[in-house]
Amino acid sequence: MEIGFGNGEHLAAIARQRPGWGCLGAEVHTPGVGSLLLQLLETGTNNVRIVHDDVVTWLQTLPEALLQCIIIQFPDPWPKKRQQKRRLIQPDFAALLCRLLVPGGELQMATDWADYAEQMLAILNATPGLQNTQPDAGYAPRPDNRILTRFERRGQRLGHAVHDLCYRRLT
Structure with a gap:
């Protein structure tokens, strides 16, 4: 899991390098989420799930x-x-x-x-x-x-x- 993935370049790279992993990313900044989604779409990477919310509240669950x-x-x-x-x-x-x-x-x-x-x-x-x-x-x-x-x-x-x-x- 990457918390605060920014524009997603690091999380996208890890997900591509390790296709067998289930990767999670959390980010509150909408343009960053969009950037990551575009990177995943362009590379066909499908092992990432995104939390677009307050990560602290979500992690507590x-x-x-x-x-x-x-x-x-x-x-x-x-x-x-x-x-x-x-x-x-x-x-x-x-x-x-x-x-x-x-x-x-x-x-x-x-x-x-x-x-x-x-x-x-x-x-x-x-x-x-x-x-x-x-x-x-x-x-x-x-x-x-x-x-x-x-x-x-x-x-x-x-x-x-x-x-x-x-x-x-x-x-």
Whole structure:
């Protein structure tokens, strides 16, 4: 599952690479949903289902241990101090993501905002049931499955370093 898939280029690429997988994508931005649908239509990819709604509410309805992998790339950083309470990665949401992963399932995240990366790292390292895949409990190398997206290229142009995080659900 990819949460906040933007224009869908990453989710479409994964779905094409792994036709045997059932892929889920969640996005509230209607043009992004349309973009993904066009990509899937053009390539004949049919293993993706889309949630075009508030993903938090929807995820709360799902049973435990359902997903092998959850990907969140470049979530809205809400950079102003007064906005940071709106950031997606908060303790309750991290616990929900952990609950949805199968034991051994992987949570992959990336951001190009250093202070958000620090917040994400602190929250996820403190989430019971999640284990950072890095021995030093720090940032991870870029996962092999993550393609360079438009959002990441924009961050690079702005001189932002990308911080990847990777966690596994404990049994």
